[in-house]
Amino acid sequence: MIYLMQALAFLLDVAFGIYIFMLMLRILLQWAHVDFNHPMTQFLYLVTNPVVNPLRPYIPRWRALDTPALFVMLLLQMLKGLLLALLLGYDLSLLGLLVLSVAELLSLFIYVLIFSLIIEMVLSFISHDPYNPLGTFVYRLNAPLLRPVRQRLPVMHGFDFSGLVVIILLQLALILIVAPITDIGKGL
Known part of the structure; x- marks a missing residue:
């Protein structure tokens, strides 16, 4: 049973980690002013826009910081931590x-x-x-x-x-x- 929990924790960590990583790259690319026409930039926007864009009317950008993407990143990290804590029995x-x-x-x-x-x-x-x-x-x-x-x-x-x-x-x-x-x- 412990091995199954560890396997599930690993899969949760990977699934959330990949998307959080993509959101992080999106923020870093905007910070570094990487060309929007770059293929990697377009891919990151394609993958992250469905989650970030609905928040734009409610969470405005702050200077050059994409605060909706940062907010989603924080929420996903908290959700990942909560799920891992529940799965592994942490308080x-x-x-x-x-x-x-x-x-x-x-x-x-x-x-x-x-x-x-x-x-x-x-x-x-x-x-x-x-x-x-x-x-x-x-x-x-x-x-x-x-x-x-x-x-x-x-x-x-x-x-x-x-x-x-x-x-x-x-x-x-x-x-x-x-x-x-x-x-x-x-x-x-």
């Missing part, structure tokens, strides 16, 4: 669930950025094809993160260490920001 308060959901989303956000930086670094060694859809997607996504570091850190002997610096800073954010929020959520 969570509503406030604890909210705080843990925010911590999970922050963690996902940071890991998506770290992964995209690693992809960019690998692509820079393999090929710098300006027409590669993945390359342009990742370069545009990482540009707002790398720009301030590149302005302060010069290229040394042909190597750009800005990606490594940003990854270290993101890891520190996981340790110093996300981990304490998670601990607070578990204590509530």
Whole structure:
């Protein structure tokens, strides 16, 4: 019976995780001003618009932030946490669930950025094809993160260490920001 519960928890985590990941990418693409005509952007909008668009009249955008998508992401993360807690027999308060959901989303956000930086670094060694859809997607996504570091850190002997610096800073954010929020959520 325990194995069945673990399998169901895994499937729930994957199903919710994929859609939350798509919503996260949608928000990040808008933040990075990735071209709407990019095939990956169009796919993400096609998949997420049916859930996000009905909320637009009720939840306005805030500056460049797609708040309806952020709201859906938070609700789905909370629903996932609630279902997993019920399935596995954990006891969570509503406030604890909210705080843990925010911590999970922050963690996902940071890991998506770290992964995209690693992809960019690998692509820079393999090929710098300006027409590669993945390359342009990742370069545009990482540009707002790398720009301030590149302005302060010069290229040394042909190597750009800005990606490594940003990854270290993101890891520190996981340790110093996300981990304490998670601990607070578990204590509530």
